[in-house]
Amino acid sequence: MGANVKRLGTGVLVLLLFLVAWSLVAAQLDGLEGMEPPPDVAGMDCTMCHGDFAANFEYSHQPALDGQCVVCHLESGEEGHGGLVSEGRELCLTCHADYAGHNPLLTCWAASCHADVHGSNEDPLLNPSRQEEYPGFCEATAGAQYIGSGECLGCHCEYADWWKRSIHSLSDTDQDTPINRRGCEGCHGPGSNHWGRWAGIGYFEQASVEEADAVCFNCHRDEIYAADYMKTLHPLAGVACTTCHDPHFLENPSNLTMPANELCFSCHKTVRADFNKMSRHPVDNEDPRTGMLCTECHSPHGAEGSPMLKLPKDELCVSCHVDKAGPFVYDHIGYDPALGDGCLTCHSQHGSNSPNLLLMNGRGVCLQCHSDMASHGGAATCWTTGCHAEHHGSNANFFFFN
Numbered sequence: 001m002g003a004n005v006k007r008l009g010t011g012v013l014v015l016l017l018f019l020v021a022w023s024l025v026a027a028q029l030d031g032l033e034g035m036e037p038p039p040d041v042a043g044m045d046c047t048m049c050h051g052d053f054a055a056n057f058e059y060s061h062q063p064a065l066d067g068q069c070v071v072c073h074l075e076s077g078e079e080g081h082g083g084l085v086s087e088g089r090e091l092c093l094t095c096h097a098d099y100a101g102h103n104p105l106l107t108c109w110a111a112s113c114h115a116d117v118h119g120s121n122e123d124p125l126l127n128p129s130r131q132e133e134y135p136g137f138c139e140a141t142a143g144a145q146y147i148g149s150g151e152c153l154g155c156h157c158e159y160a161d162w163w164k165r166s167i168h169s170l171s172d173t174d175q176d177t178p179i180n181r182r183g184c185e186g187c188h189g190p191g192s193n194h195w196g197r198w199a200g201i202g203y204f205e206q207a208s209v210e211e212a213d214a215v216c217f218n219c220h221r222d223e224i225y226a227a228d229y230m231k232t233l234h235p236l237a238g239v240a241c242t243t244c245h246d247p248h249f250l251e252n253p254s255n256l257t258m259p260a261n262e263l264c265f266s267c268h269k270t271v272r273a274d275f276n277k278m279s280r281h282p283v284d285n286e287d288p289r290t291g292m293l294c295t296e297c298h299s300p301h302g303a304e305g306s307p308m309l310k311l312p313k314d315e316l317c318v319s320c321h322v323d324k325a326g327p328f329v330y331d332h333i334g335y336d337p338a339l340g341d342g343c344l345t346c347h348s349q350h351g352s353n354s355p356n357l358l359l360m361n362g363r364g365v366c367l368q369c370h371s372d373m374a375s376h377g378g379a380a381t382c383w384t385t386g387c388h389a390e391h392h393g394s395n396a397n398f399f400f401f402n
C-alpha cells in the first residue's frame, strides 16, 4: 500500500516537471514576437531563445538543422544581432559553388524561390507560394509578347552551352517571324508575362499529352506525318513526343531521353522477355555491326505497316533476309502471306526458345499444314539431312530438296 502511494507521488511529480518544462519550451516557441533583439549574442546557443525550428519541416536545410546559424547570421550588430553575413548570393555560394550559374540575376531566397531557407515542406526548400495555382500550359502564356531567346538565356544561363549545340537554335531568329521561328519561345510560348516567376511560361511538366504534342507539331508536322502518328497507340496511351524526346538532352541521337532500345524496353517489359529467349533478333546491343534497333523494324512515329511497322510484315522480313524474298521457280505456296501469316506462320518476330526463331520445335511447324505427313520420314526434322532444306523456295527442285 505505502509503496503504491510513493509510486503515485513520483508519477505526479514527473508529470508536473514535464508541464513546467513544456511551458518553458512553449514560451520559447512563440515568445520572441515584439521583443528587442539583444545586440550581441556571441557564444550563446541560438536555439535557447529561437528554439529548434529548423527541425519542424519535412525538408530541413542541413546547416540550420546542425545549428550552424553563424555561417549565415551575425552574432552582433547595431540594430541587434541576426543580420546576414552577406546580403547577396555569395551567402549561399560559399557552400553551393556548383550553383553559380543557376538564375544568377536573382538572390537565392528571392520571394518565389528558396525563401524558406531554414526548412520547408516543399522540396528543395521552396516557398509554398510557388505552388500558386498554375493556370494551365496554354493559358499561362495567353496574351504575352515574344521577348527573344537572348532574354531567356540572361536568367537561364545554365542552358547557354546547350543552346549553342542544339539543332533547335536554328529556329532562333530575331526578326518578327511566325511562331515556328522563335527559339526558346517556339516551345515554351511567349515570355513577357514570366520574368522569373514560376507561372507565365509554358511548363511542360504541367502540359497534357495533346498540348505537348501540339507544340512539336507546330514545326514537325511534315516529317512526322501527323496522320500516321495519331493512328499509333502511343498518343492514345498517354505517351507524348516529350516522353521519348527531351530537346534539352543531347546525349543520345535525336535527343532521346534514353538510348533507343532501352527507351522502348522501359515500357515494353513483356517484349523484353521475348528478347531474352534462346533465339532472338540481336537487339541486345545498338552497335550497327552486331546489333539492331527496335526502330529498324518499327517506326516510332507510325508508318505503312501495323503495328507501327516500317513496312507491311512480309516486305519487312525480306527487306533484310533478301535470300528469302523470291520469286522462286518453285515457290512454297504455304509461305504466301495471302494464305496464312507469311513468315510469322513459323517464326516469331522477336524471340523464341526454339532454334531459328521458330514458333515450335521440330517438324511441328510443317505439320501445321501437312498434317497428313506426320509419319513421313521418321523422327528427323523435315529440313535436315538434305531433305526439304530449301523449303523457303527453290529454283532447282519442286520438293525443295537441297
Ligand code: HEC
Binding pocket: 032, 033, 034, 035, 036, 037, 038, 041, 044, 045, 046, 047, 048, 049, 050, 069, 070, 073, 074, 075, 081, 082, 083
Ligand atoms: C537571449 C535570447 C536570444 C539568443 C541567444 C539569440 N537570439 Fe536571435 N533574437 C532574439 C530576440 C528577442 C529577437 C527579436 C525578436 C523578433 O524580432 O521577433 C531575435 C531576432 C533574431 C533575428 C531576426 C533579426 C531581424 O532583423 O529580424 C535573427 C536572424 C536572429 N535573432 C538570429 C539569431 C542567431 C543566429 C542566434 C545565435 C547566434 C541568436 N539569434 C541568438 C533573442 C535571441
Ligand code: HEC
Binding pocket: 046, 047, 050, 054, 063, 064, 065, 067, 068, 069, 070, 071, 072, 073, 084, 109, 117, 118
Ligand atoms: C544558410 C544560411 C542560413 C542559416 C544556416 C540560418 N539562417 Fe536564418 N536566415 C537566413 C536568411 C537568408 C534569412 C532571410 C533574410 C531575409 O528574408 O531577408 C534568415 C532569416 C532568419 C530569421 C528571421 C526571419 C524568420 O525566418 O523568422 C531568424 C529568426 C533566423 N534566420 C534564425 C536563424 C537561426 C536561429 C539559425 C540557426 C538554427 C539560422 N537562422 C540559420 C539564412 C540562414
Ligand code: HEC
Binding pocket: 061, 062, 063, 068, 071, 072, 091, 092, 093, 094, 095, 096, 108, 109, 114, 117, 123, 124, 125
Ligand atoms: C554551410 C554550408 C551551406 C550554406 C552556407 C548554404 N547551404 Fe544549402 N545546403 C548545405 C548542405 C550541407 C545541404 C544538404 C546536402 C545537399 O543536398 O547538398 C544543403 C542543401 C540545400 C538545398 C537542398 C538541395 C536539394 O537538392 O534538396 C537547397 C535548396 C539549399 N541548400 C539552398 C541554400 C541557400 C538558398 C543558401 C543561402 C541562403 C544555402 N543553401 C547556403 C550547406 C549549405
Ligand code: HEC
Binding pocket: 149, 152, 153, 156, 159, 163, 168, 183, 184, 185, 186, 187, 188, 204, 205, 242, 246, 247, 248
Ligand atoms: C524544342 C522545344 C524546346 C525548346 C526550343 C526549348 N525548350 Fe525548354 N523544355 C522543353 C521541354 C520538352 C521541357 C521539359 C523537359 C522534360 O520533360 O524534362 C523543357 C524544360 C525547360 C525548363 C524546365 C527545366 C526543369 O528542370 O523543369 C526550362 C527552365 C527551360 N526548358 C528553358 C528553356 C530555355 C531558356 C530555352 C531556350 C534557350 C528552351 N527551354 C528551349 C522544350 C524546349
Ligand code: HEC
Binding pocket: 103, 105, 106, 113, 147, 148, 149, 151, 152, 153, 154, 155, 156, 184, 185, 188, 190, 191, 192, 194, 195, 196, 197, 198, 201, 202, 203, 204
Ligand atoms: C528574370 C529572369 C528570368 C527570365 C528573363 C526568364 N526566366 Fe524562366 N524562370 C526564371 C526563374 C527564377 C524560374 C523559377 C525557378 C526555377 O524553377 O528555376 C523560371 C522558370 C521557368 C520555367 C519553368 C521551370 C520551373 O522549374 O518552374 C520555364 C520553362 C522557363 N522559366 C523558361 C523561360 C523562357 C523560355 C524564358 C524566355 C522567354 C525565360 N524563362 C525567361 C527566371 C527567368
Ligand code: HEC
Binding pocket: 167, 168, 170, 171, 179, 180, 181, 182, 183, 186, 187, 212, 215, 216, 217, 218, 219, 220, 241, 242, 245, 246, 247, 253, 254, 255
Ligand atoms: C520552332 C520550331 C520547332 C519546334 C516548336 C520544335 N522543333 Fe524540333 N526541330 C526544329 C528544327 C528546325 C530542327 C532541325 C532539323 C529539321 O530541320 O528538321 C528540329 C529537330 C528536331 C529533332 C532532331 C534532333 C537531332 O539532333 O537530330 C528532334 C528529335 C526534335 N526536333 C524534337 C522536337 C520535339 C520533341 C519538339 C516538341 C517539344 C520539337 N522538336 C519542337 C524545329 C522545331
Ligand code: HEC
Binding pocket: 213, 216, 217, 220, 223, 224, 229, 234, 239, 240, 241, 242, 243, 244, 245, 253, 254, 256, 260, 295, 299, 300, 301
Ligand atoms: C515511342 C517513342 C517516340 C515518340 C512518342 C516520338 N518519337 Fe520521335 N523518335 C523516336 C526515335 C527512337 C527516333 C530515332 C530515329 C529512328 O530510329 O527512327 C525518333 C526520331 C525523331 C526525329 C528525328 C528525325 C527522324 O524522323 O528521324 C524527330 C524530328 C522526332 N523524332 C520528332 C518527334 C515528334 C515531333 C514526336 C511527337 C509528335 C515524336 N518524335 C514522338 C522515338 C519517339
Ligand code: HEC
Binding pocket: 233, 234, 237, 239, 243, 244, 260, 263, 264, 265, 266, 267, 268, 294, 295, 298, 299, 300, 307, 308
Ligand atoms: C512511356 C512508355 C512507352 C515507351 C517509352 C514506348 N512505348 Fe510502345 N507502347 C506503350 C503503350 C502504353 C502502348 C499501348 C499498347 C500496350 O499497352 O502495349 C504501346 C504500344 C506500342 C506498339 C503497338 C502495339 C500494338 O499492339 O499495336 C508498338 C509496336 C510499340 N509500342 C513499340 C514501341 C517502340 C519501338 C518503342 C521505342 C522506340 C516504344 N514502343 C516505346 C508505351 C511505351
Ligand code: HEC
Binding pocket: 261, 264, 265, 268, 271, 275, 281, 283, 292, 293, 294, 295, 296, 297, 298, 306, 307, 309, 313, 344, 349, 350
Ligand atoms: C525484326 C523486326 C522486329 C524487331 C527488331 C522488333 N520488332 Fe516488334 N514486332 C515486329 C513484328 C513483325 C510485329 C508484329 C507481330 C504480329 O503482328 O504478329 C511486332 C510487334 C510488336 C509489338 C506488339 C505485339 C507484341 O509482341 O507485344 C510490340 C509492343 C513490339 N513489337 C515492340 C518491339 C520492341 C520494344 C522492340 C525492340 C526491343 C521490337 N519490337 C523489335 C517486328 C520487330
Ligand code: HEC
Binding pocket: 279, 280, 281, 282, 292, 296, 297, 313, 316, 317, 318, 319, 320, 321, 343, 344, 347, 348, 349, 355, 356, 357, 358
Ligand atoms: C533490319 C533487318 C532485319 C529485319 C527487318 C528482319 N531481320 Fe531477321 N535477322 C536480322 C539479323 C541482323 C539477324 C541475326 C543474324 C545473325 O545472327 O547472323 C536475323 C536473324 C533472323 C533469324 C535467325 C535467328 C537465329 O536464331 O539464327 C530468323 C529466323 C529471322 N531473322 C527471321 C526474321 C523474320 C521472320 C523477320 C520479319 C518479322 C525478320 N527476320 C526481319 C535482321 C533482320
Ligand code: HEC
Binding pocket: 314, 317, 318, 321, 324, 325, 334, 335, 342, 343, 344, 345, 346, 347, 356, 358, 365, 366, 383, 389, 391, 392
Ligand atoms: C513453314 C515454316 C516457315 C516459314 C513460313 C518461313 N520459315 Fe524461315 N525457317 C523455317 C525453318 C524450319 C527454318 C530452320 C531450318 C532452315 O531452313 O535452315 C527457318 C530458318 C530461317 C532463317 C535462318 C536460316 C537461314 O536460312 O538463313 C531465316 C533468316 C528465315 N527462316 C527467314 C524467313 C523469312 C524471311 C520468311 C518469310 C519470307 C520465312 N523464314 C518463312 C521455317 C519457315
Ligand code: HEC
Binding pocket: 332, 333, 334, 335, 340, 345, 365, 366, 367, 368, 369, 370, 382, 383, 388, 391, 398, 399, 400
Ligand atoms: C501454311 C501452310 C504450310 C506450312 C506451314 C508448310 N507448308 Fe509445305 N506446302 C503448303 C502448300 C499449300 C503447298 C503446296 C500445295 C500442296 O500441298 O501440294 C506446300 C508444298 C510443299 C512441298 C512440295 C510438295 C507438294 O506436295 O506440293 C513440300 C516438300 C513442302 N510443302 C514441305 C514443307 C515443309 C518441309 C514445311 C516445314 C518447314 C512445310 N512444307 C510447311 C503449305 C504449307
